Amino acid sequence: KELIDALEIEASKTLDKQRIVALLGRAADLLDDKLEDREGALGRYRRALELDPKHGPSLAGLGRLYHRLGRWEDLLAVYERELAITPPGRSSVALLHTMGQLSEDKLGDDARAIDCYRRAIGIDPKHGPSLHGLARLLQERRAFTELVEVLELELKSLSDPKSRALLAYRIGRAHEEHLGDPNKAIVAYHKATEALADYRPALDGLARVRATQE
Secondary structure (H helix, E strand, C coil): CHHHHHHHHHHHHCCCHHHHHHHHHHHHHHHHHCCCCHHHHHHHHHHHHHHCCCCHHHHHHHHHHHHHHCCHHHHHHHHHHHHHCCCCCHHHHHHHHHHHHHHHHCCCCHHHHHHHHHHHHHHCCCCHHHHHHHHHHHHHCCCHHHHHHHHHHHHHCCCCHHHHHHHHHHHHHHHHHHCCCHHHHHHHHHHHHHHCCCCHHHHHHHHHHHHHHC
16 A cells, blocks of 8 residues: 555656556556455556556556456447557457457347457458357348358368368358359359268258259
8 A cells, every 4th residue: 555655646746647657557556456446446547548548558457457347348448449559460350359259248239249250350351260250140140141251251261171061061051041042052062062072961952952943
């Protein structure tokens, strides 16, 4: 407590904004880690961010606290602020995926989760976790046109023959059963058999579609 008081006294006496921000962040860390004073820590992080809205350590500390307290909407808002100062790349994709999971699992907001996964894929079209998350939600919503687009992206990133066959078959079924496009279904089923020549579901799919075209 004495160290925290000393940090705040020093912060009150300096005119250097970045020094004040650093001191408030240090005080917040101590309040959280040593004294378990969550509200006190929140207050210091907020004051630091009022002076410097892009101060990474304070945003991270605030995010940790909100996560611990289960304040999911507040945590998502912090993630958005972190995203704004993160250049497009691996870190921003991971953050968007985390935001999607949070929206989906903690807030029950599938629309916001879909938006986060789309934004992640917009940066990295091969990001598997975001592709999986988006595909699952689109399947639940029966949004088959976009689902096929997402599955096609995922297919491009796969090299394992069995995985490619399974995914291509899934694309074929969507075209056949939900989008009413037998020609695209045939193309997808062919991709499945190219990956795995004896993949029975795709062979059956080809036979079934061709029979309806005769």
